[in-house]
Amino acid sequence: MIILHDICIYTVTVKITLLTGIALSRTYKENSLTSLITVGLLNASSAGLLIYMALVDLLSADFMGSKLQSSIKLQLNSYVAVLLGVGGMSLMTK
Template sequence: REAEEMAKLKQRLVSQVWKIGIIFHSVIIGVTMGMSQNVCTIRPLVAALAFHQIFEGMGLGGCVAQAGFSFGTTAYMCFMFSVTTPMGIILGMVLFSVTGYDDSSPKALIMEGLLGSISSGILIYMALVDLIALDFFHSKLMNSNLTLKKASFVALTLGSAAMSILALWA
């Protein structure tokens, strides 16, 4: 009984940390998109945003469902997930209008690269350490079925490779 409570508490903590990472990532991507005035930059960002939001939402939804939060907490997390990117876009548009940001300057490109790498690094860390590690190393099903474990590692590798290839166009 105590082990179940600890597992649920850990799942809640993981869900909340995952949500904070997604919020940070979504705001940074939104700011980048809102500040950009180049159509060639905006098109891949829209595609990346749609792709990322789908899978971030599925991942977060799974974590929240396993954690067993109350309805109010679940509704709040869903609300925050849905408004952070638009808030980032608005913030980026405001920053652009106030600062006259030039997205083709070397400083701007360095800043966009740094912010993008920080936000993606947060998501990669949380996915590998908080989410995937639980499933791969602390699951009775994974530890008892070697074929499933091998297939899961192959799927993880292929998914990571696919995301890296997609990053070439983003």
């Protein structure tokens, strides 16, 4: 029942946002201050949500597991791997 509810909400919201995007595309000015601020805020929100999902939802399950909790060496290796991954992604962004 919950899945059907989610599907219905997703279907309706996609249609509304598509229609809104089509309606606003005629008035959109790519280099205006408002457009640049809006795009920047939306990009920052998306990046923040992705970081939250990666750190809190995905990595926390791994880091709180009994296998990782029982081994200091495995914990250190895991932290180094996460930091190297974050550093690599930052370099790709640069």
